[in-house]
Amino acid sequence: MAFNFDIIQKHYAQLPAHVNEARTLLGKPLSLSEKILYSHLWEDVMAYNRGEDYADFRPDRVAMQDATAQMALLQFMMAGKDKVAVPSTVHADHLIQAKTGSDQDLSFALDNNSEVYDFLSTVSDKYGIGFWKPGAGIIHQVVLENYAFPGGMMIGTDSHTVNAGGLGMVAIGVGGADAVDVMAGMAWELKFPKMIGIKLTGKLSGWASAKDVILKVAGILTVKGGTGCIIEYFGEGAKSLSCTGKGTICNMGAEIGATASIFAYDDSMERYLRATDRADVADAANGVREHLTADAEIYENPEQYFDQVIEINLSELEPHINGPFTPDRATPISKMRIEAEENDWPLDVEWGLIGSCTNSSYEDISRAASIAKQAVEKGLKTKAEFGINPGSEQVRYTIDRDGFIETFEDLNAKIFTNACGPCIGQWSRAGAEKEEKNTIIHSFNRNFTKRADGNPNTHAFVASPEMVAAIAISGDLGFNPMTDTLVNENGDTVKFNPPTGWELPPNGFAVEDSGYQAPCEDGSGVNIVVNPESKRLQILTRFESWAGTDYSGLKLLIKAKGKCTTDHISMAGPWLTYRGHLDNISNNLLLGAINAFNDKPNCVKNTLNGKYDSTPKVARAYRNGGVASIVVGDENYGEGSSREHAAMEPRHLGVKAIVVKSFARIHETNLKKQGVLALLFNDKSDYDVIQEDDTFEIKGLTSFAPDVSLTLVAHHGDDSVDEIMVNHTFNENQIEWFKAGSALNLISRQSGVNV
């Protein structure tokens, strides 16, 4: 039986009427994404221009993971509500470090993070939020197994929330402040997305997997190609993929900046729902099946209806390996050796890691295990070390029962906790501090510099779990298991057969304790205590509201050059410790960003004393000296995570504006929510005009209005002045957030809390 089945039933009961109304109003057939968006509008149906108009939505549920939930819930506590308005869950998955193996690592985490876990569990209890305890699994796998439903809409404080598109849901990653809106019973705002259609023909076979579909798409669309879009997959090839395979594809839509990705409801989803004990949802979905896919004309003539169409033939798809340092650098396996040699990437592979929310399903593990099994049978020993993070306790229990864990252990693999682990730098990798140049391969989604082990010289490559297994066993990045052979311990030449696996466990899923903790019925008596001395949790104080004048006397904190992801702005790994303490985590502000004036990370000029120092220290020195500042950035600034710390930290340390060539969606919204001016160079070449010693004014704020540009005045060291036109995407409501000092200040005011 599914959680909150009543909500799903109610939605399906109204769905046909909503879809018909939207179709009539728009006067055209509807894509699945449009059906879902229009059936979740906050108010009456009206037509929206894709990519232009903001719309208010009513998501069905909210999911949060521990590393972002702390800040989301600290904000929710200030909103003046007794209970969450929609079903919400918290998942304790990011704070568990992979070191020795699951049991020891979990008990260490329980001890080490007890303060944070107690806080999350108590707040969840108080406000009626379901809590998935440490060890229960990774948020997106748990959501897919328990909560996602075809035709639904959800938001989650994690960029890979989009994973639930694999079960036909419009699922969107957001910052915590957005989650607060929905949990507080308010509308949730989003610019109505554009639509990219990806037609999948043919059928996967051999070594090609669902992961290779998205690795190839990432190569085509690049890290910003999906910005502002929902990607809808369709065609015979789409139907042939498993539900969890669809999840993998949707999951990595985050890597190309897509707002969401989605597949229509089909038999694979029905099978998955039934296998995960949700026959009730499957039966209900079957009753409205025609509304859980696009109208036929859309998939017949996609060019007429989507903003962009891509076609991929699964029968011809070659396995890919993406990386290093960016998930969109796609190389077909047959070209990998040449590419690595040309670019001087180390060919020796030191680690193969399987897991993460992207690829930790039963099917993934069973296919990778089929390669591991062959290795043992063929007398091969693994050359690289192996680590596995199962996606959930249900998957772990079932793969253990079915012998896959044993198979990996035969290859000396380390079985880590059901958690994010190395994917988010929660990895105590021996020797990483030596910062040696090396290669690892994993089945995760992101491979930004330093992400997995903190070593800037680790070249991390992304591939399917079965390819990770083969390459880790061979220890050679250039190994192509489809054509190459290996020599075993007896000196015989052996070759892998293509992987085999099961879409779903032949004997069904099983689990003894899923790790779920339901909230108490009445949380009014639950007391939340945060120790004022705590280093990990800090009750928030409100950001000051806008003083009503233009800005002047602003200093340049950093002009960031090139890729500046949220990992560069607010690093994870060890810093996850401080996710509930704004002042402490602000000490990581922009640590990874490269200063355009000296090409160094974490070394910027303090123009108050002319000395170079670490970026967060200079930010603090400016703030303590009563000087406000700005940050200048390149393209796709804030790519990657949903972590709003990347927006709250600059705000906390006195940064008034972030001026860039382009933004990633979630980060841009996070900045607006926290009262920071997110500004765009009208002429991108003005980025070059900014000098290290500049002092700035921002003019036009007293008449701040949608679609009206502002002026950034740069006073250079030689007394010359440049007036730079800067644009923004603030709408009326968002301008009110800016004026109030943050969106939360506005909500609190509206709820009658004194601000």
Ligand code: MIC
């Ligand atoms: C990630 O994959 O980068 C994370 C860690 O899951 C983040 C969330 C976070 O920073 O806590 C994400 O993807 O949003």
Ligand code: SF4
């Ligand atoms: Fe966790 Fe990695 Fe997935 Fe982020 S991408 S939710 S860190 S497993």
